[in-house]
Amino acid sequence: MRVISPQTLLRRALADPESPAGAMRVTEFLTSIPAVGEGKRDRILHELAISPVKKLGGLGARQRRSLQEFLDERWPEQGPRGGRSRLVVLAGPTAVGKGTVAAEIKARNPEIHLSVSATTRPARPGETEGEHYFFVDDAEFDRLIADGELLEHATVHNQYRYGTPRRPIIDALSAGSTVLLEIDLQGARQVRAAEPSATLVFLLPPSWDELVHRLVGRGTEGPDERARRLRTAKVELASQNEFDFRVVNEDVASAAQEVVELVRAPAL
Ligand SMILES: Nc1ncnc2c1ncn2[C@@H]1O[C@H](COP(=O)(O)OP(=O)(O)OP(=O)(O)O)[C@@H](O)[C@H]1O
Numbered sequence: 001m002r003v004i005s006p007q008t009l010l011r012r013a014l015a016d017p018e019s020p021a022g023a024m025r026v027t028e029f030l031t032s033i034p035a036v037g038e039g040k041r042d043r044i045l046h047e048l049a050i051s052p053v054k055k056l057g058g059l060g061a062r063q064r065r066s067l068q069e070f071l072d073e074r075w076p077e078q079g080p081r082g083g084r085s086r087l088v089v090l091a092g093p094t095a096v097g098k099g100t101v102a103a104e105i106k107a108r109n110p111e112i113h114l115s116v117s118a119t120t121r122p123a124r125p126g127e128t129e130g131e132h133y134f135f136v137d138d139a140e141f142d143r144l145i146a147d148g149e150l151l152e153h154a155t156v157h158n159q160y161r162y163g164t165p166r167r168p169i170i171d172a173l174s175a176g177s178t179v180l181l182e183i184d185l186q187g188a189r190q191v192r193a194a195e196p197s198a199t200l201v202f203l204l205p206p207s208w209d210e211l212v213h214r215l216v217g218r219g220t221e222g223p224d225e226r227a228r229r230l231r232t233a234k235v236e237l238a239s240q241n242e243f244d245f246r247v248v249n250e251d252v253a254s255a256a257q258e259v260v261e262l263v264r265a266p267a268l
């Protein structure tokens, strides 16, 4: 299972050549398929008589048809768990405990792949490159976007940029793993748009006061940043009904267990 099937991406490109999918080069499109490396990509392009400089949105009618037929034959579309993908998003307001619950899930279920995001935010004391985040500057973040390396990205709390590297997600899903993304509301919406069968879980605090208490207690933000995050939190809480499931994080172990059970359950 891929984040977006090649067929879906191609359909999107053909429906709107001006879209990011439409602007994607056929070479990049083909190598985004896990089984296709550069050598195979060139053989496919040769077989289908498509120039490597072509963009998906610029394919002629014959080329579109032959590419669609080729994909259908080689990688028929299918989905696990009755149509629900193994891609799981955990979102929720600041300091609700998303990171804590995600770490608990990972500790108890090492087979679940926890995505490591890229961010332009500076590392906090104790955060490790490649474990908590990939810490990048603005230029590198721009490059990741331009090269299509992010599955989703957003400016969070109107300040720093965060994004999910696409390739590790594709590889983990292809290997049959469940993949957990701990991201914000904007990112959750982008994942929903890209992969409607993803499971979206919203983590709730037991109360607003407890949320503020956790944010203050964490001690990683000053008063201005806390105020900014709490403004975002109000917007995020108002959007909780967009999610498939809501879990209250009263106790970390119970919340983590609840998320895992939702993810493991067959499609509803
Ligand atoms: N169930 C819980 N009970 C009490 N404290 C908790 C619980 N879950 C998390 N915390 C604490 O709340 C604080 C915020 O948790 P965490 O950093 O995981 O939140 P977050 O949702 O990832 O925040 P952000 O979106 O701002 O990154 C931490 O100090 C954490 O230890």
Ligand SMILES: Nc1nc2c(ncn2[C@@H]2O[C@H](COP(=O)(O)O)[C@@H](O)[C@H]2O)c(=O)[nH]1
Residues within 6 Å of the ligand: 092, 093, 094, 098, 117, 118, 121, 152, 153, 154, 156, 162, 163, 164, 182, 183, 184, 185, 186, 187, 188
């Ligand atoms: N859209 C995305 N949001 C992300 C991603 N990685 C983390 N986040 C969210 O950012 C905020 C702030 O995180 P913090 O570490 O600075 O406290 C939080 O809500 C995260 O869930 C991402 O890749 N995409």
